[in-house]
Amino acid sequence: MKEQNIDTEFLEKLTKLSRKLQTVFNQQVTAVGLTYPRARSLFVLAKRGQLTQSELALELQLEQATVVRLVDRMEEIGLVERKPDPTDRRIKLLILTPHGEEQAGMVRKVASDMRAQVFNGIDTADLKKGELLLDEIADRLETISDLKLHQK
CATH class of the missing domain: 1.10.10.10 (Winged helix-like DNA-binding domain superfamily/Winged helix DNA-binding domain)
Known part of the structure; x- marks a missing residue:
């Protein structure tokens, strides 16, 4: 594999x-x-x-x-x-x-x-880090989506 x-x-x-x-x-x-x-x-x-x-x-x-x-x-x-x-x-x-x-x-x-x-049992600091990472990914997806909308 x-x-x-x-x-x-x-x-x-x-x-x-x-x-x-x-x-x-x-x-x-x-x-x-x-x-x-x-x-x-x-x-x-x-x-x-x-x-x-x-x-x-x-x-x-x-x-x-x-x-x-x-x-x-x-x-x-x-x-x-x-x-x-x-x-x-x-x-x-x-x-x-x-x-x-x-x-x-x-x-x-x-x-x-x-x-x-x-x-x-999951540490709040770990959850906060995860939330920040997900926010960053979402922002990048928005940028990609915005670019594609403007290219049409």
Whole structure:
């Protein structure tokens, strides 16, 4: 077997870790009766407050049509409401209902419990170094992405 470069190994591990994190979180929220997309939407809305569907789509990195269906279903089951934007009545803002707030609290608890299990015993300084490295990689990816957008 050919020896891989450390950067290749690192990115492969990072990709696998991301998938594993999503899989475990999905299992945890499914166990409390939510789907992964609904849980993420609740988490984002609870954290950011009211958003438009476009802002939510951007935040979740989903297509607009996918978010429309997701929000339609969340509205049907009483998790969110669409309210007119006071500054532009063509725009609807997504707002958590009391039931949505309750469910968002459950999502926060699941996420908090998961973080506690994952990071238990890992030194805070090591986590900070990891965070800085991930920020640097993300910045470099943004630069590459910006370059490609301007080349078109």
